Amino acid sequence: MAVIDFTQLPRRNKMYAGANGNKICVMYEGLPYMLKFPPAAKRNKDMSYSNSCFSEYIGCQIYESIGIPVQKTILGTYNVKGKEKIVVACGDFTEPGVTLQDFASLKNQMIDSERNGYGTELSDILLTFEEQTALDPVALTERFWDMFITDAFIGNWDRHNGNWGFLYDTRTDAMTLAPVYDCxxxxxxxxxxxIMESVLAKPAELNYRVYEIPTSAxxxxxxxxxxxxxxxxxxxxGCNQALKRITPRINMERIRQIIDETPLISDLQRRFYLTMLAERKRLILDFSLSALEKREHS
Ligand SMILES: Nc1ncnc2c1ncn2[C@@H]1O[C@H](COP(=O)(O)OP(=O)(O)OP(=O)(O)O)[C@@H](O)[C@H]1O
Ligand SMILES: [Mg+2]
Structure with a gap:
């Protein structure tokens, strides 16, 4: 697959917030894209930049393969002062008159409570789903749990209330679920x-990264x-129902193909991602689903 160099593309003035790396807006094939640059690896002093652009790309491809609406992603490069950086382009899903509003903003509408928009206590989140009137509460609750199960599969640390949300049409006042973003x-x-070598060689290191980390937001x-x-x-x-909905939709053959076709990653990365995904599916999702089926049959 040819890798796109995004350096010469026309820029737009649109800006993006977020704590994990620089971002710019460019036009590619007539459409706006948010380019995410790799952030510094704050937790790992031995690493200059994190691999989060690959995480974004592969995570979003996996969401798509499962059938959950997700932003379009393309891996490419961008030249900064003679240095080539690997970036991920994320299709901007807003349009004139349609803006992104995150779940934190919906939660802020709960004016009769002490709940802070960014607080991620589960019971408060579930209560907000019931009390809000902007969206169908069933569809909202299902999206939350479908994302939770998929995030468990891809090992997502950071699905905080700013990392999912809604598209708000300022002309019609209509609110819909936004595609998934920020993986x-x-x-x-x-x-x-x-770390990858050691995880692949030592079962204790692998088990730690299945059972203990990452934690959820x-x-x-x-x-x-x-x-x-x-x-x-x-x-x-709600979580049990999503486990039943999502697990059968994870096709490991398709996921192997996604990783095989991901440009710019090493063989070690390929083996690491595939191993972690296969083990997370087997040890977390398949294990839990069979326990649930056993319970339902007895
Ligand atoms: N595909 C998209 N289209 C339009 N806006 C987007 C898209 N993806 C993200 N955004 C907006 O840009 C912001 C920053 O993007 P993103 O969440 O990917 O960055 P981040 O730095 O990883 O964030 P965080 O601080 O959660 O780590 C988002 O909070 C959202 O408001
Ligand atoms: Mg974010």
Whole structure:
């Protein structure tokens, strides 16, 4: 696959917020794209830049393969003062009269509560789904749990209330679910070659990265939850239903193909991503689904 060089494309004045790396807006084939540049690897001192552009690209391709609406992504390069950087272009899904509003803003509308828009306590989030009137509460709740299961699969640290949301049509006042965006904190973006080698060689290192980290951005009693513990506990019916909906839609053959066809990554990265995804599916999702089916049959 030919890799696109985004350097010479026309720029737009549109700006993007977010804490994970620089961003600019360019026009590509007549459409606006947000270009995300790799952020510094803050948690890993041995690494200069994180792999979050690859995480964004592969995470979004996986969402698409599962059938959840997601931003379009393209991997490419951008030349900054003679240095080539790997960037991910994310199709801008807003349009004139249609703006993105995040879930944090919807949560801020709950004026009779102390709930802060960015607070991620699960019970507050679920209560907001019931109390809000902008969207169908069933569709909203299902999207939340479908994302939760998919994020568990791709190991996403950071689905905070600013990292999903709605498209608001300022002309008609209509609100719809926005495509999924920001998967940049999935798939261990700060794992360098030494970490990847060690995870592939040592079961304890791998198990730690399946059962313990990443945690979800969602909290229960003030503590970020562990995907395995929460999903396998079968304690939330919305989560159980999403587990049943999403797990059969994960096609590991298709995912192998996505990773095989991802440009600009090393063989080690390919093996690492594929191994982690296969193991997360087997140990978290398949395990929990079979426990759920057993419980339902008995
Ligand atoms: N495809 C898109 N189209 C339009 N706007 C987008 C798109 N993707 C992201 N945005 C907007 O740009 C902001 C920054 O993007 P993104 O969340 O990907 O960056 P980030 O730096 O990884 O964020 P974070 O601080 O959550 O780590 C988002 O919060 C959202 O408002
Ligand atoms: Mg973000």
């Amino acid at each position: 940049g904190s999935s798939l261990y973006p700060q794992a360098d070659d030494a 969602i909290m229960v009693n003030g503590k970020k939850l562990r995907y395995f513990d929460f999903i396998s506990s079968l304690q939330n019916e």
